[in-house]
Amino acid sequence: MKKLLLGNEAIARGVYEAGATVAAAYPGTPSTEITENIAKYDEIYSEWAPNEKVALEVAIGASIGGARAACAMKHVGLNVAADPLFTASYTGVNGGLVIFVADDPGMHSSQNEQDTRILARGAKVPVLEPSDSSECKEFTKAAFKISEEFDTPVIVRLTTRVSHSQGMVEFAERENYQLKPYEKNVSKYVMMPGMAKRRHPVVEERTLKLAEFAETSHLNRIEWGDKKVGIITSGITYEYAKEVFGNASYLKLGMVHPLSQKLIKDFAKEVETLYVIEELDPVIEEYCLQLGLKVIGKSKLPLVGEYSANLLREKLLGEKVEKTNEITEEAPVRPPVLCPGCPHRATFYVLKKLKLNVSGDIGCYTLGALAPLESVDTTICMGASVGVAHGMEKARGKDMARKTVAVIGDSTFIHSGITGLIDIVYNKGTSTVIILDNSITGMTGHQQNPTTGFTIKGEPTRQVDLLKLCQAVGIDRVRVCDPFDLVGFEKVVKEEIAADEPSVIIAQRPCALLKHVKYGPVLTINQDKCTKCRMCMRLGCPAIVDRGDHIEINATQCVGCDLCPKVCKFNAIEKAGGQNE
Amino acid sequence: MSNLNIMIVGVGGQGTLLASRILGDVALSSGLDVKVSEVHGMAQRGGSVVTYVKMGEKVYSPVIEKNEADIILCFEKLEALRWIDHAKKDATIVINNQRIDPMPVIIGKAKYPEDIINKIKADYNNVVDVPALDLAKKCGNTKSVNVVMIGVMAQHSQIKKDVWVKAIEKTVKPQFLEVNLKAFEAGFNYVAGK
Ligand SMILES: Cc1ncc(C[n+]2csc(CCOP(=O)(O)OP(=O)(O)O)c2C)c(N)n1
Numbered sequence: 001m002k003k004l005l006l007g008n009e010a011i012a013r014g015v016y017e018a019g020a021t022v023a024a025a026y027p028g029t030p031s032t033e034i035t036e037n038i039a040k041y042d043e044i045y046s047e048w049a050p051n052e053k054v055a056l057e058v059a060i061g062a063s064i065g066g067a068r069a070a071c072a073m074k075h076v077g078l079n080v081a082a083d084p085l086f087t088a089s090y091t092g093v094n095g096g097l098v099i100f101v102a103d104d105p106g107m108h109s110s111q112n113e114q115d116t117r118i119l120a121r122g123a124k125v126p127v128l129e130p131s132d133s134s135e136c137k138e139f140t141k142a143a144f145k146i147s148e149e150f151d152t153p154v155i156v157r158l159t160t161r162v163s164h165s166q167g168m169v170e171f172a173e174r175e176n177y178q179l180k181p182y183e184k185n186v187s188k189y190v191m192m193p194g195m196a197k198r199r200h201p202v203v204e205e206r207t208l209k210l211a212e213f214a215e216t217s218h219l220n221r222i223e224w225g226d227k228k229v230g231i232i233t234s235g236i237t238y239e240y241a242k243e244v245f246g247n248a249s250y251l252k253l254g255m256v257h258p259l260s261q262k263l264i265k266d267f268a269k270e271v272e273t274l275y276v277i278e279e280l281d282p283v284i285e286e287y288c289l290q291l292g293l294k295v296i297g298k299s300k301l302p303l304v305g306e307y308s309a310n311l312l313r314e315k316l317l318g319e320k321v322e323k324t325n326e327i328t329e330e331a332p333v334r335p336p337v338l339c340p341g342c343p344h345r346a347t348f349y350v351l352k353k354l355k356l357n358v359s360g361d362i363g364c365y366t367l368g369a370l371a372p373l374e375s376v377d378t379t380i381c382m383g384a385s386v387g388v389a390h391g392m393e394k395a396r397g398k399d400m401a402r403k404t405v406a407v408i409g410d411s412t413f414i415h416s417g418i419t420g421l422i423d424i425v426y427n428k429g430t431s432t433v434i435i436l437d438n439s440i441t442g443m444t445g446h447q448q449n450p451t452t453g454f455t456i457k458g459e460p461t462r463q464v465d466l467l468k469l470c471q472a473v474g475i476d477r478v479r480v481c482d483p484f485d486l487v488g489f490e491k492v493v494k495e496e497i498a499a500d501e502p503s504v505i506i507a508q509r510p511c512a513l514l515k516h517v518k519y520g521p522v523l524t525i526n527q528d529k530c531t532k533c534r535m536c537m538r539l540g541c542p543a544i545v546d547r548g549d550h551i552e553i554n555a556t557q558c559v560g561c562d563l564c565p566k567v568c569k570f571n572a573i574e575k576a577g578g579q580n581e
Numbered sequence: 582m583s584n585l586n587i588m589i590v591g592v593g594g595q596g597t598l599l600a601s602r603i604l605g606d607v608a609l610s611s612g613l614d615v616k617v618s619e620v621h622g623m624a625q626r627g628g629s630v631v632t633y634v635k636m637g638e639k640v641y642s643p644v645i646e647k648n649e650a651d652i653i654l655c656f657e658k659l660e661a662l663r664w665i666d667h668a669k670k671d672a673t674i675v676i677n678n679q680r681i682d683p684m685p686v687i688i689g690k691a692k693y694p695e696d697i698i699n700k701i702k703a704d705y706n707n708v709v710d711v712p713a714l715d716l717a718k719k720c721g722n723t724k725s726v727n728v729v730m731i732g733v734m735a736q737h738s739q740i741k742k743d744v745w746v747k748a749i750e751k752t753v754k755p756q757f758l759e760v761n762l763k764a765f766e767a768g769f770n771y772v773a774g775k
Contacts, residue, residue, distance in 0.1 A: 029622030
């Protein structure tokens with residue numbers, strides 16, 4: 001049977017066909033759908049872990065326990081999981097262990113553009129890189145085999161275009177994989193200096209064996225064509241190169257770490273001009289340079305952003321594709337926005353009104369940095385808001401904490417905000433942290449998390465009580481408040497930043513896109529009452545539109561959340577009837 | 582034979598993903614190689630979104646670039662303007678005449694361009710201008726704009742109607758099937774200028 005699947009769906013299918021029985025992950029674009037789709041298979045236990053480190057540890061445990069185990073994350077997630085990764089490289093595996101890491105060249109949905117191959121090389125684990133959905137599935141199955149054969153975790157590196165493109169995939173049966181026996185093996189699984197010293201040489205030897213394997217593995221293939229031009233490439237850039245160079249010769253690498261010395265040299269010998277085409281860092285290129293090969297790569301191609309066929313045409317062949325129309329008008333940009341009805345809007349409206357410094361974090365609420373809310377001062381990585389607020393206080397004194405708050409989403413707080421909060425308590429900080437509890441992991445498309453009360457499969461489970469959690473780490477001032485109660489919320493924020501001790505405000509209101517949230521009817525502006533003071537415009541709601549001579553509410557966008565009437569001093573915003581889902 | 586390249590452009594939340602799933606299913610039934618490239622994540626929050634659907638004997642890059650699209654389905658006028666450079670000169674360009682203001686326009690930092698559809702018509706011969714939102718409303722759900730647009734496209738395609746209907750039946754949730762089939766009919770029977 002052939003089906004059209006996203007790269008991520010194909011990975012999930014591969015995990016299933018490989019007979020894996022455990023999967024753990026933390027969401028992150030563009031990797032999220034891998035685990036969402038794995039969760040659809042009843043044969044596989046799957047979970048959203050609180051963060052990537054825990055997810056990988058769960059997968060490592062499952063592997064040591066004898067199962068084939070999968071773990072998925074976005075590129076920056078691997079930073080969080082780097083600690084277990086680097087040592088799991090030493091312990092090796094029992095059941096196969098495969099980690100799917102999705103990079104985001106072009107930063108469609110990320111805060112940086114790091115290249116997973118660099119971390120993987122540091123951790124000394126092999127990396128496979130598929131270039132379409134069909135390979136996503138095949139490479140996944142190959143990765144489990146390599147993992148067991150070479151006793152190593154294996155990384156499958158994806159990029160946004162591979163993860164989020166659908167292609168044809170042929171289905172196969174699920175392998176009837178039997179759990180490997182579990183045996184206590186201290187010298188392999190207890191990494192204290194005495195044992196680790198004996199494991200490190202094993203890792204180095206393994207890398208040599210893997211490089212040997214790469215010479216003949218079907219994952220790497222040569223497509224001979226015209227030998228005037230030879231191209232070494234992998235992943236999605238193979239597809240772009242094929243569009244541009246057609247019948248040239250290709251060395252398509254499916255295994256991008258370790259690299260295959262002889263294969264590369266032999267290929268290079270045969271061709272006149274040799275290009276290395278890879279997005280982000282020059283990993284293959286630098287290896288070729290080490291081998292003394294003359295290649296054209298980053299001298300012409302960018303280190304930043306996503307590639308495309310046209311980019312290769314322009315940079316490598318000097319052919320620029322010109323536009324063929326006479327239209328000169330520029331389209332104004334359309335950045336993402338907080339949705340109509342978003343609870344975060346109310347929070348930022350108040351923070352802006354109070355002119356506070358806001359150390360921000362990662363989630364939908366990062367959009368609070370954009371006009372007109374423009375409240376967020378910093379965004380670094382998940383969980384950073386809390387430590388950053390504390391650091392600002394320690395740099396500039398307690399006065400700073402009197403006009404600063406950290407904002408952090410519920411999922412992000414559990415991911416890595418809680419440790420920052422413990423730091424504030426322990427080291428006598430007086431910062432105020434606002435947890436934006438919208439009852440879901442919003443940004444990545446509505447995943448459950450430990451605060452929502454449901455598992456990845458939608459089963460009810462024990463819910464982390466944020467209030468008790470904050471109290472337990474030593475925060476005496478914890479307040480729960482609805483940000484849509486603008487007056488009450490403002491009062492609470494003022495009181496808590498004024499307090500000379502650490503405090504937490506749990507701003508509680510569910511995401512407007514959750515099914516159980518029922519707003520409505522939609523609102524309209526009574527033009528007779530409206531004085532065009534434009535207070536409502538300060539909310540930055542995409543449903544409220546300034547037409548110049550009047551302000552109106554776009555009835556197809558409005559969800560009737562009733563926030564804007566609260567900022568209108570003239571009671572000009574009224575219910576219109578009609579309902580949007 | 583060269584590929585058939587179709588783009589769907591719109592605003593995050595307009596249902597472009599569902600439209601691309603329907604198109605993907607139709608493409609699959611052609612027996613050709615197919616790739617569909619989508620946008621997930623951040624841009625889905627009201628940002629500018631684009632989907633590429635490519636079919637042919639062998640498809641490599643999933644992305645459609647400048648002057649390469651045979652068909653562009655534009656769910657919103659400004660997005661039509663943004664992506665028009667991707668159209669071939671003889672492309673079929675279906676534009677929903679809906680206007681959704683982006684935040685820079687809403688807050689007065691940028692102007693929404695005037696008369697977009699006529700500007701595009703001046704340069705391209707096959708432009709179909711559709712009041713898809715009104716048609717969707719008449720069918721009972723403003724969310725079905727996406728399937729109205731698919732209907733208009735189906736009318737201009739060589740693919741049989743029942744292939745489209747089957748793809749819709751497979752793709753949309755059962756509780757929304759009736760309204761979406763109505764929306765498809767509305768698009769399929771829409772005659773420009775009426
Ligand atoms: C280390 C890391 N993992 C994952 C992500 C992807 N990511 C960005 S925001 C987010 C979750 C946001 O959820 P929450 O904190 O609940 O805020 P919301 O979006 O619901 O407002 C995730 C998983 C990331 N940026 N960094």
